[in-house]
Amino acid sequence: MTLLEAVELSRTFGGVHAVEGLSFSLPKGGIHSIIGPNGAGKTTLFNLITGLLRPSRGRILFKGEDVTGLAPERLARLGISRTFQNLQVFFNMTVLENILVGRHLHLHRNPISALLRLPGFRRAEVEARAQAERLLEEVGLGGLGSRPADSLPYGALKRLEIARALAADPELLLLDEPAAGCNERETREIAELLTRLAGRGITIVLVEHDMRLVMGISDHILVLDHGRKLAEGSAEEVRRDPRVVEAYLGRRGQDAVAAP
Numbered sequence: 001m002t003l004l005e006a007v008e009l010s011r012t013f014g015g016v017h018a019v020e021g022l023s024f025s026l027p028k029g030g031i032h033s034i035i036g037p038n039g040a041g042k043t044t045l046f047n048l049i050t051g052l053l054r055p056s057r058g059r060i061l062f063k064g065e066d067v068t069g070l071a072p073e074r075l076a077r078l079g080i081s082r083t084f085q086n087l088q089v090f091f092n093m094t095v096l097e098n099i100l101v102g103r104h105l106h107l108h109r110n111p112i113s114a115l116l117r118l119p120g121f122r123r124a125e126v127e128a129r130a131q132a133e134r135l136l137e138e139v140g141l142g143g144l145g146s147r148p149a150d151s152l153p154y155g156a157l158k159r160l161e162i163a164r165a166l167a168a169d170p171e172l173l174l175l176d177e178p179a180a181g182c183n184e185r186e187t188r189e190i191a192e193l194l195t196r197l198a199g200r201g202i203t204i205v206l207v208e209h210d211m212r213l214v215m216g217i218s219d220h221i222l223v224l225d226h227g228r229k230l231a232e233g234s235a236e237e238v239r240r241d242p243r244v245v246e247a248y249l250g251r252r253g254q255d256a257v258a259a260p
């Protein structure tokens with residue numbers, strides 16, 4: 001089954017074609033990576049898929065339904081969740097509260113029931129907290145819920161962001177450079193986490209510069225260059241594609257993607 005499809009998708013900023021005539025289709029399940037040099041259009045593509053930007057042209061289909069131009073909250077309810085290239089952690093909140101923010105979307109709060117603190121509302125709160133604790137456990141931050149977010153080291157904050165994205169219970173999870181700034185051990189932990197999440201049926205779209213990570217865990221890779229699709233296929237196919245080596249990876253890159 002096709003989960004996500006882009007049809008002739010384009011987005012311009014003034015004269016810049018950030019994404020241009022891009023079509024691709026991703027099946028449900030697995031880890032799909034999007035790679036390409038800085039400015040290739042990866043973040044813009046994420047912003048289009050998650051409704052933060054509207055395309056200049058083209059369509060986006062999620063589970064066969066045209067979702068082009070829907071607001072981010074609508075898309076989140078449909079099952080599309082993301083993390084950001086730059087940390088979007090609320091530093092004045094606890095770790096647990098940061099996750100509850102992500103859950104908010106799904107509580108479908110009735111303001112009257114919240115005001116009166118009706119049992120249904122309280123039950124939802126209790127469930128949300130229990131779910132948040134489970135998610136913290138899942139990303140390796142178990143027991144840290146009451147800590148202030150600003151007391152966590154960088155690598156843990158990256159995982160907190162993933163936990164928050166998971167709180168909306170996504171079918172499709174988009175991760176914009178989750179290992180950026182992480183050391184080798186933290187990167188390995190992210191790789192394990194993503195593999196586990198894919199294992200429990202969440203389809204992952206990963207933007208990441210760490211080629212060892214990308215090549216190690218991706219089922220499918222899409223290569224962008226100047227907003228266009230340059231190549232796609234398995235890690236092996238992409239690694240051997242002369243256009244990729246030439247246009248993106250270059251000589252230095254060739255070493256970077258050499259088989260481990």
Ligand SMILES: Nc1ncnc2c1ncn2[C@@H]1O[C@H](COP(=O)(O)OP(=O)(O)O)[C@@H](O)[C@H]1O
Nearest residue numbers: 013016018036037038039040041042043044045
């Ligand atoms: N909000 C914006 N306003 C103007 N130009 C933008 C904006 N967002 C991205 N761009 C431009 O679009 C191109 C693609 O950027 P981006 O999607 O951030 O690439 P990547 O994430 O692959 O590094 C770049 O030339 C960038 O300068």
Ligand SMILES: [Mg+2]
Nearest residue numbers: 042043044085
């Ligand atoms: Mg980017």
